[in-house]
Amino acid sequence: MTTLKQIVGAALLDSLDQPHRLLAARRTAPPEFAGMWEFPGGKVEPGESHEQALHRELSEELGVKVRLGAELECPTSEGWPLNPSAAMRVWLGKVTEGTPAPLEDHDLLQWVELAGQEILALDWIPADLPIVQALIETTVGGRRATD
Numbered sequence: 451m452t453t454l455k456q457i458v459g460a461a462l463l464d465s466l467d468q469p470h471r472l473l474a475a476r477r478t479a480p481p482e483f484a485g486m487w488e489f490p491g492g493k494v495e496p497g498e499s500h501e502q503a504l505h506r507e508l509s510e511e512l513g514v515k516v517r518l519g520a521e522l523e524c525p526t527s528e529g530w531p532l533n534p535s536a537a538m539r540v541w542l543g544k545v546t547e548g549t550p551a552p553l554e555d556h557d558l559l560q561w562v563e564l565a566g567q568e569i570l571a572l573d574w575i576p577a578d579l580p581i582v583q584a585l586i587e588t589t590v591g592g593r594r595a596t597d
């Protein structure tokens with residue numbers, strides 16, 4: 451039985467086949483996370499699947515429709531641990547309708563290169579750092595090795 455609060459996040463990429471850039475979102479609240487970068491998303495509501503929750507959150511927060519790709523492989527069945535009471539599962543995705551805008555919960559969106567130092571230089575919510583690392587490995591890891 452799931453005991454942790456379930457959060458879903460999207461790694462929105464410029465392309466699912468040949469990704470080069472990720473859309474990062476800067477949070478406005480709560481105070482301890484304001485100004486930090488994260489994957490857009492939020493809590494799974496009762497009766498929703500994880501994917502349904504993610505589509506709803508992306509519509510509310512960014513005003514976009516997306517195609518979801520694979521789930522980013524995570525260390526536990528409940529996802530990536532965020533804190534003692536919550537875990538997040540993350541799906542790769544691509545915007546199919548609309549232009550992302552910071553409508554709710556964020557004050558800035560930024561497309562960042564997956565390769566290079568720019569992405570790691572962002573002030574991510576600390577719990578997101580292993581997720582960002584895994585995303586880089588999954589997307590451009592092979593390319594990096596031959597850079």
Ligand SMILES: Nc1nc2c([nH]c(=O)n2[C@H]2C[C@H](O)[C@@H](COP(=O)(O)OP(=O)(O)OP(=O)(O)O)O2)c(=O)[nH]1
Nearest residue numbers: 457458459488489490491492493532536575577578
């Ligand atoms: N969306 C999101 N939340 C994250 C990330 N990393 C991380 O620690 N969190 C935490 C922050 C919050 O405590 C929780 C998600 O809550 P939220 O505030 O985004 O969810 P929500 O929009 O459904 O919340 P609410 O306004 O309905 O209260 O997970 C991340 O990358 N994306």
